[in-house]
Amino acid sequence: MKFAREFREALRRENYPPRWVDSAIPYGQLKKCLKKVQRELAELGLDADTLRQLLAAHALSEHGDSVPLASYELGAGPSRPLRPRLTVFIHLEDGEAVDAALTPTSREFLQKLSSGQVPIHHHHHTDSASTRSSSILSTPTSPLSPTSSASASLASGGHSTDSDESSPDTQAEPAKETERIEVPLTFDCEFFDLLQSDVWLLDALQDEEEAAISKRIASLGEQMGQLTRPAKFHKTDLNRWREVFELYLDAQVFFSTCERDHGARTSAKALEQLVWFQREVNDRGLIQQFKLPASRDAYTRFLNLNSELLRNLKFQELNRVAVAKILKKFDKRTSLGVSGSFPQTISRRFLSESVAKDLCAQVSSQVVSTVPRVDDYTCPVCLSIAYLPVRLKCRHVFCVRCVVKMQRECKQQCPMCRQKVVMQADLRNLDHELARYMDLYFKKETKEKQKSNDLERGIEMFGENYKPDSCLVM
Incomplete structure (x- = not known):
């Protein structure tokens, strides 16, 4: 009771x-x-x-x-x-x-x-x-x-x-x-008819909610695409949104990829991670840094969407616990052992977490991924942005400075796949299309990498005392 x-x-x-x-x-x-x-x-x-x-x-x-x-x-x-x-x-x-x-x-x-x-x-x-x-x-x-x-x-x-x-x-x-x-x-037929019909009802409810949330995710994704579009002559919040989504991915609200607690999170843990994400965004003042009023509206929609996902997750969790409890009580009073077979027999959607996984995957693919991440374009050797990008014959991409260093040291093997392709690289291996993409979406990072490359090249040419100061008119 x-x-x-x-x-x-x-x-x-x-x-x-x-x-x-x-x-x-x-x-x-x-x-x-x-x-x-x-x-x-x-x-x-x-x-x-x-x-x-x-x-x-x-x-x-x-x-x-x-x-x-x-x-x-x-x-x-x-x-x-x-x-x-x-x-x-x-x-x-x-x-x-x-x-x-x-x-x-x-x-x-x-x-x-x-x-x-x-x-x-x-x-x-x-x-x-x-x-x-x-x-x-x-x-x-x-x-x-x-x-x-x-x-x-x-x-x-x-x-x-x-x-x-x-x-x-x-x-x-x-x-x-x-x-x-x-x-x-x-009466066992009556018991399972009642339980099965209600699980089917929950399945239908989940399908409707999933469709409604899916439309909201798609709509938000379209809005994010407009807000994060790079532009030269008008305001953009691309960098602010990139920082927001990096915090969101670090929070791992609904699923964890850490070895200690990998897998789907409980609703209580998901709420804790969502609160952490909001606190970090507020502490860094990212909302106040938005240049476009529509970005603030989109952030509110993004939070409401996560709250709705959390609400659905908790409702599913409550009902799964109720099913597990009543089946455990059924087995205790009858010894018929249905706790193991019922979930596989009755529903593969409600008693699993497929709906939550599908919706969270859609948020990642249609909302979060609208803002390219620097981590997806880093050089595997120096771990900074791979600019200027050199694509070897094995299709792996490195920054031009790391490729030059490997060639000077006569390293023939690719650090990723060990194919002997490094010494074959020349100007034809520069990926100009990827370089333009990086210039467009990662202006800050590419400028910093270019300065770093210029400094390193100047030290090689003029010695350790080289300083990249501006030219002085005498």
């Missing part, structure tokens, strides 16, 4: 739209339905302990394969209704259930099933003394499963089969068979 109350309070506290709240997992209804399932199983003599024993017990087939004495399958798939099915294999002698794993109550119930007093779906496998090797279940691998000799002993008053067969005065051995019985249950 504690989690049910916390779940309701969390939905109310976050001020989700009424449609979202109506689509949330009906945890309270599922708990009531679970009580009906537990009561139905208890009336059949299949309490949690008995089911745990049956599901754990195995026997060997005639081919030597391990076969469980009981199984519980959900059936169907993500796009079709679930049809749970509890199947039990029992050993019969003259119509009497002899499985040692059964409690007296469950043995009596299964006896009624096998005698036709309860409508069932069953399959018989007769096993006489001469055809015992054709039985579905033979020598058991678990002490809970009856052996052929043990079954015969129970039927004949404790005498072994071998002694009976060796005695000329012994009567014919009772007919033995293994019967596969599908136990008719009602």
